[in-house]
Amino acid sequence: MSLIAAGIIASFTVPEYIGTNPQSTFWLLPLVAAIAVIYKATKLPTITAGKFAREAVVLFGSIIVFIVITALALHALAWLITE
Amino acid sequence: MARRRQENHATSLLMVAAAGWLLPGAGYFLLGEKKRAIIIFVTVILTLCTGLYIGSIGVINFVGPAALYVKATQIMNPPVVLILGRHTASGAYPVHGWPNEIGQIYTMTSGLLNLLCIVNAVYLAHLRGTAQH
Numbered sequence: 001m002s003l004i005a006a007g008i009i010a011s012f013t014v015p016e017y018i019g020t021n022p023q024s025t026f027w028l029l030p031l032v033a034a035i036a037v038i039y040k041a042t043k044l045p046t047i048t049a050g051k052f053a054r055e056a057v058v059l060f061g062s063i064i065v066f067i068v069i070t071a072l073a074l075h076a077l078a079w080l081i082t083e
Numbered sequence: 084m085a086r087r088r089q090e091n092h093a094t095s096l097l098m099v100a101a102a103g104w105l106l107p108g109a110g111y112f113l114l115g116e117k118k119r120a121i122i123i124f125v126t127v128i129l130t131l132c133t134g135l136y137i138g139s140i141g142v143i144n145f146v147g148p149a150a151l152y153v154k155a156t157q158i159m160n161p162p163v164v165l166i167l168g169r170h171t172a173s174g175a176y177p178v179h180g181w182p183n184e185i186g187q188i189y190t191m192t193s194g195l196l197n198l199l200c201i202v203n204a205v206y207l208a209h210l211r212g213t214a215q216h
Contacts, residue, residue: 015139015182027137027185031192034130038123038196042203047118 028067036060092212099208103201107161110204114211123200130193131160135167138186141176143167153187159194159201 018024036059040052103110107127108120134142145154145168157164170176178186 012135013139013176015141015178015186016137018137018181018185020181024181024185030133031130031189034126034192034196037126038200041119041122041126042200047116047122052122 029064032063032067033060036063092209095212096205096208100201100205103204104159104197105161107197107200110201110208114204114208116207123196127160127193127197127200130189130196131164134186134189134191134193137189138178138182139176140167141171141178142183142186142190144171144176146172147174149187153191156191156194156198157187159198160190161197164190164194 018027033056036056040056040059041047044052044055099110099113102113106124108123110120111117111123112120143157143164145157
């Protein structure tokens with residue numbers, strides 16, 4: 001087995017470092033992208049490259065916007081409660 | 084005649100479901116939806132691999148302290164997770180904290196997305212089967 005292959009496999013045996021900082025919330029983005037892509041792949045009657053990409057991007061953006069709004073609302077609620 | 088048709092229909096639905104579990108997107112491939120199959124395969128496998136990369140294979144642990152719903156959703160992934168579960172059952176791949184959380188979320192989500200695709204493929208097969216008859 002080549003060194004590169006061994007290195008790739010070895011990277012799956014040790015967890016990555018994820019800091020407890022605001023940047024760690026960006027780990028949400030690939031997940032939302034996967035959900036948007038799978039949902040559109042199951043829902044569209046026919047798959048064409050342009051339409052599929054556009055619909056998936058719109059859904060991705062919608063989910064992100066909704067999450068941001070929810071986060072702001074919860075942050076405001078927490079601020080009100082703790083003030 | 085009608086009974087045999089029903090049995091064949093049920094068998095084909097089971098085959099679509101089993102294929103979809105064994106290989107993400109294979110259910111759609113059996114139905115002739117090649118583009119859908121490829122998109123689903125790439126996305127589910129990438130999501131699963133991302134979760135395994137972040138948290139290591141230790142996030143797949145069917146004998147560990149994780150909640151039952153975590154294990155149940157991880158099993159929805161292709162059977163390779165069962166092989167990984169055998170390796171991690173010894174406790175040789177401990178993972179805690181944020182990597183464990185995020186790794187579990189990714190692997191659970193890939194399992195649930197695969198389940199969604201299996202159910203959708205079976206439904207599509209059922210609609211096509213009933214439309215033919």
